[in-house]
Amino acid sequence: MSDNHSIKLTINGEEYTSSVEARMLLSDFIRHELGLTGTHVGCEHGVCGACTVILNGRSVRSCLMFAVQAHGQQITTVEGMAAEATDLHPLQEAFREAHGLQCGFCTPGILMSLIPFLDDNPCPSEEEIRAAISGNLCRCTGYQNIVTAVKLYVERES
């Protein structure tokens, strides 16, 4: 029994039209159908945060949504952070400088959690930064440099 639906959605400012089976997860749609492999897939049950994307301005787990539910919605993935594909967003720049990426697997999800958080709260405390990324697991357990990177970015932007 397959149940197909045609969907139209905007990802990183670009409009995509596709036909998807109802059971296709948004994370798989983004990676396998659109080839936007910056969004990583870890646990597929909402715990690790690697697949976090921005849906209508709020960070959500793309593995806990069906692609069909994204019909008509606006999504940002890590590929949409910087203005050009060859550029880095200032937050990404800060991550590079402060060694906020270790293996890099969790980084896209962390960035997608941080962008809406820093929009709402441009001068967060360390405790607030740690709470904001509490839903993102770093397998290297290297939160120290991630927090340092966010602080560096905040300092530069203020």
Add this chain to the structure above:
Amino acid sequence: MKPASFKYYAPESLEEALVLKAQYGDEARILAGGQSLIPAMNFRIMQPTILLDLNLLAELSYISSRDSAVLHIGAMTRLSEVEDDPLIADRVALLHEALPYIAHPQIRNRGTVGGNIAHADPAAELPVVALAMDSRFRVQSTNGTRWINSIDFFRGYFETAIGPSEILVEIEVPFHAANTGWAFLEVSRRSGDYAMAGIAALITLDNKHICRKARLVYLNLSDAPLEAKQSADMLVGETLSDELIKQVANKASEEEIMPMESLHATVNYQRHLACILTKRALELAYGRAMET
């Protein structure tokens, strides 16, 4: 793993959703925020054949104070909206305090109040808070609407009083009474994980600081939210003292809760946690009741 196939409906009105629910009954699972249902489907623990997605129903997303004594929250209101609501922070402080314990910010951006309640996980926060506050739930079907009291609503593991053709549409939350103190506490292994034990406490004092009303409801210490009624009643008519708090905590944790051992916590450890949490919650709630 990936979810098994299902038939997907995304009704554009509540009326349409109710017709589909009447037609398919138990076969049709409601998809609200999906933050518990979709993980279960990804693991194929659950394989519903029909999903009714309520995410297009903007009419079920609201926080409304049309009445001076109670607040109404639409079932599809996102948890993060409740968390950020200033009226709830001010007048339903117990609910406000419990919200950050629900998973992580990204989950609360998508998860809904109705979904959290209707899923009826004994380790979930909102059912415990709802029972402590005597919330009521409005369910609707093509035959009409009815209100269910929280005491009659939760029936055990993932079981509620919602009928096969009904949809939970609204939650009624009373504002805290004057001179009421609150506390929500839980212990989990990591931030955002399911708690091994938790408590919601409400205490109302009179102007002589004598306790007139007390509620103690426990999280994940039975197969549903568990109210320790006898223990809470020991507080009524009394002035709180360290000795009384100790007696109440001992009674609740030894006699009233019904913990079921899990991989991460033995029954004895859960009783220990319940005892400590009861003491802390009562001290906190009492202090707050004195301040208000």
